[in-house]
Amino acid sequence: MIKKNSPIPIYYQLEEHIKELIENGELKPGDSLPAERVYAEEYKISRMTVRQALTQLVNEGYLHRIQGKGTFVAERKIMQPLQGLTSFTEDMKARGFKPGSQLIRFEVIPATIQIADQLSIQEYAPVYEIKRIRMADDVPMALETNYISANLIKGLTENIVNQSIYSYIEGHLGLKIETASQIIESSIANQIEANSLSIKKGSPIMLIQRNTYLENGTPVEFVKSVYRADRYQFMIQMKR
Amino acid sequence: MIKKNSPIPIYYQLEEHIKELIENGELKPGDSLPAERVYAEEYKISRMTVRQALTQLVNEGYLHRIQGKGTFVAERKIMQPLQGLTSFTEDMKARGFKPGSQLIRFEVIPATIQIADQLSIQEYAPVYEIKRIRMADDVPMALETNYISANLIKGLTENIVNQSIYSYIEGHLGLKIETASQIIESSIANQIEANSLSIKKGSPIMLIQRNTYLENGTPVEFVKSVYRADRYQFMIQMKR
DNA sequence: GAGTGGTCTAGACCACCCC
DNA sequence: GGGTGGTCTAGACCACTCC
Numbered sequence: 001m002i003k004k005n006s007p008i009p010i011y012y013q014l015e016e017h018i019k020e021l022i023e024n025g026e027l028k029p030g031d032s033l034p035a036e037r038v039y040a041e042e043y044k045i046s047r048m049t050v051r052q053a054l055t056q057l058v059n060e061g062y063l064h065r066i067q068g069k070g071t072f073v074a075e076r077k078i079m080q081p082l083q084g085l086t087s088f089t090e091d092m093k094a095r096g097f098k099p100g101s102q103l104i105r106f107e108v109i110p111a112t113i114q115i116a117d118q119l120s121i122q123e124y125a126p127v128y129e130i131k132r133i134r135m136a137d138d139v140p141m142a143l144e145t146n147y148i149s150a151n152l153i154k155g156l157t158e159n160i161v162n163q164s165i166y167s168y169i170e171g172h173l174g175l176k177i178e179t180a181s182q183i184i185e186s187s188i189a190n191q192i193e194a195n196s197l198s199i200k201k202g203s204p205i206m207l208i209q210r211n212t213y214l215e216n217g218t219p220v221e222f223v224k225s226v227y228r229a230d231r232y233q234f235m236i237q238m239k240r
Numbered sequence: 241m242i243k244k245n246s247p248i249p250i251y252y253q254l255e256e257h258i259k260e261l262i263e264n265g266e267l268k269p270g271d272s273l274p275a276e277r278v279y280a281e282e283y284k285i286s287r288m289t290v291r292q293a294l295t296q297l298v299n300e301g302y303l304h305r306i307q308g309k310g311t312f313v314a315e316r317k318i319m320q321p322l323q324g325l326t327s328f329t330e331d332m333k334a335r336g337f338k339p340g341s342q343l344i345r346f347e348v349i350p351a352t353i354q355i356a357d358q359l360s361i362q363e364y365a366p367v368y369e370i371k372r373i374r375m376a377d378d379v380p381m382a383l384e385t386n387y388i389s390a391n392l393i394k395g396l397t398e399n400i401v402n403q404s405i406y407s408y409i410e411g412h413l414g415l416k417i418e419t420a421s422q423i424i425e426s427s428i429a430n431q432i433e434a435n436s437l438s439i440k441k442g443s444p445i446m447l448i449q450r451n452t453y454l455e456n457g458t459p460v461e462f463v464k465s466v467y468r469a470d471r472y473q474f475m476i477q478m479k480r
Numbered sequence: 481g482a483g484t485g486g487t488c489t490a491g492a493c494c495a496c497c498c499c
Numbered sequence: 500g501g502g503t504g505g506t507c508t509a510g511a512c513c514a515c516t517c518c
Contacts, residue, residue, distance in 0.1 A: 009487060029457065035503060046489045048288070051504090059299065061419070064455050067504045068496035075457020179301065181477040186426035186446040186469035204444055206426040215304050217269065217315020229426035236476060237421040249506060275484060286508045291485090307485045308515035486514075495505075 002043045010045055014053040022062055022073055033063065033071040061239060087166050088134050088144065100135035106158050108150055115147050118211060118222040126150040130161055133196055134225075142227040143196045152220065169220065178215040184208050184234055189226075197228050204229035242283045250285055251292040258293065262302055262313055273303065273311040301479060327406050328384065332376050340375035346398050348390050355387050358451060358462040366390035370401055373436055376471070383436045383466040392460065409460065418455040424448050424474055429466075437468050444469035 002013050021027040036054065040047040054071060057063045065071045092099035110124040119127065130146040146165070148156065153169060160168045169175050185207040194201040206227040212220045242253050261267040276294065280287040294311060297303045305311045332339035350364040359367065370386040386405070388396065393409060400408045409415050425447040434441040446467040452460045 011487075037503085046491090048490090049488060052487085054504095064418070065504060066455075066497085068498080068502080070497095070503060072456070075453070178304070179477065179479050181475070184424055184446075184474040184476070186444040186467075188428065188444050202442075204426040204428050206424075213315070215306075216312070227426075234424040234474075235421070236424070237419065239419050251506075277484085286510090288509090289507060292506085294485095305485060306516085308483080308517080310484060310516095481518090482516105483518105484514100484516075487512085489511075490508100492508075493506085495503100497501105497503075499500090499502105 002045070004045075010043075011049050011052040011056070014039070014043070014045075014050065015056050018053065018057060019062060027073050029073050029075045031073045032069075033073070035070065059239075061237075087164065088142070089164065092134075092136050092141070095136070097136035097141075098138070100138060101162065102133040102135065103130070103158065103161060104133060105129060105131035106161060111147075111149075115222065119147065119149050119219045121149050121151070128153070128156055130165075132161075136231070139231070140197045140228070141231055142225050143193060144223060144225045147222045148220065152218070165221075175220070176215050177212055177220060179217075180210055180212040182208055182210045186229070193226050197226070199228055199230070206232060206234065208234070242285065244285075250283075251289050251296070254279070254283070254285075254290065254293040255296050258297060259302060267313050269313050269315045271313045272309075273313070275310065299479075301477070327404065328374050328382070329404065332374075332381070335376070337376035337381075338378070340378060341402065342373040342375065343370070343398065343401060344373060345369060345371035346401060351387075351389075355462065359387065359389050359459045361389050361391070368393070368396055370405075372401075374465075379471070380437045381468055381471055383433060385464045387462045388460065392458070405461075415460070416455050417452055417460060419457075420450055420452040422448055422450045426469070433466050437466070439468055439470070446472060446474065448474070 001017060002010060004010065006013070018027070018033070027033070033054075034042070036047050036050045039045075039050040043050075054063060054065070058065060061074055063071055064074050088101075089099045107129050108126050109129050111119065111121055111127045113123055115127055116123045116125065121127070126149075128146070128148045128150055130148070132144050132146075133140050134142040134144050148165070150156070153173065156165070156168070166177065170177060187205050187207050189197065189199055189201055189203045189205045191201050193205060194203065197205075199205075206229050208223075208225045208227065210221075210223045210225070212223075214220055241257060242250060244250065246253070258267070258273070267273070273294075274282070276287050276290045279285075279290040283290075294303060294305070298305060301314055303311055304314050328341075329339045347369050348366050349369050351359065351361055351367045353363055355367055356363045356365065361367070366389075368386070368388045368390055370388070372384050372386075373380050374382040374384050388405075390396070393413065396405070396408070406417065410417060427445050427447050429437065429439055429441055429443045429445045431441050433445060434443065437445075439445075446469050448463075448465045448467065450461075450463045450465070452463075454460055
């Protein structure tokens, strides 16, 4: 089960193994796991290595530990990875909808003061402005506008935008998106927003602004979205 | 600086020490930290202990590490502790408002099917229903209704509610609140909500439903809140 | 090659829970 | 008292970055 001369770290192999048992249902919520010393003995590895795997799973919300008693499978999985840092496409799939997208604007513009501030770049520096209507099961769900520094993310095309911007940034450019912050507000639709979303003027909408950053803190992207409140709820799980 | 024969773990002392340097501004965003081996040498502790402290700070978003280069202070602090799991009082203080509260209902009622489901208890089991208008700088900000199982949290009084329910649960009952999930929606105020919040009927509002759980997954509390959208934004930071 | 973080070992003692 | 997780040590070798 655990390969010792693998380029994949042992703690990671053990982590994935236990995660699989939980997702298979072989380990059920409330079940206790073998003791750390048992794992160490069974796989002939150090207890510290076992702890490294278990600690990660505790942080991800799969397990919880009680000193003197043992390690147990958590009742609920908390803090799904990528929670909120998913793309619209991933988010909709997770909700059981068929995601769709209609590009209505793709241009390079000089940054306004507001955009420059959000992206930590100079005013008038070139940024991509990408406006899309996002669909779920072919019904408009959100109106989304992305601003991305053209000096940081070079070579963006309509084609890439229709595939996946994140894959391009992470795959082709080798940059790592690490953190994001979001601001969520309630409002009511004006005429333009109402038309785009096929709702009535004055209907409730949810405004979400997202800023994403690389691991060193460089802003990558700044997104303003308008969601239909009758079809969208924002969900979040957290640990204390 | 680091006390070795203290009941406080060494890794935790180091963690707090570094956190303080960052919050004091002695370590600025982008600064590199001393190498792990330097800390180990300086405090005569094991490098693994140093790593335990640093790993925690990386997870909390204070630091980031780059293999072969070093450990650096993050540009932004991500994932504030307790984010969203704070009480209204803590939340308002963090935003720079003076929190206030007006109790308008405090009763024990039999659980409806909906409440029983959220709290994983039997229908008709006794639950506290606590309704409050929450103020920020003496202006109504939210209308909040809590449901708490009376069999789990015994001895709640109006007095405790006016102090802090969380302190009572954690301090007096010795229970540990570990996780929470929230659902955020946009809507528009009906007449009752409008009156309570001193806004007009039809104004945008934000509905937040929160479920909190103990470390073993037992539901503790179920809260429905109605926030004024003109004065409240929900903010969240996350790591990938 | 020198310096950094990443992984790993084989122990040790402590704090806590339960019988 | 026996079993559990929590903390800690003093090393080791590897992978990566930079010069």
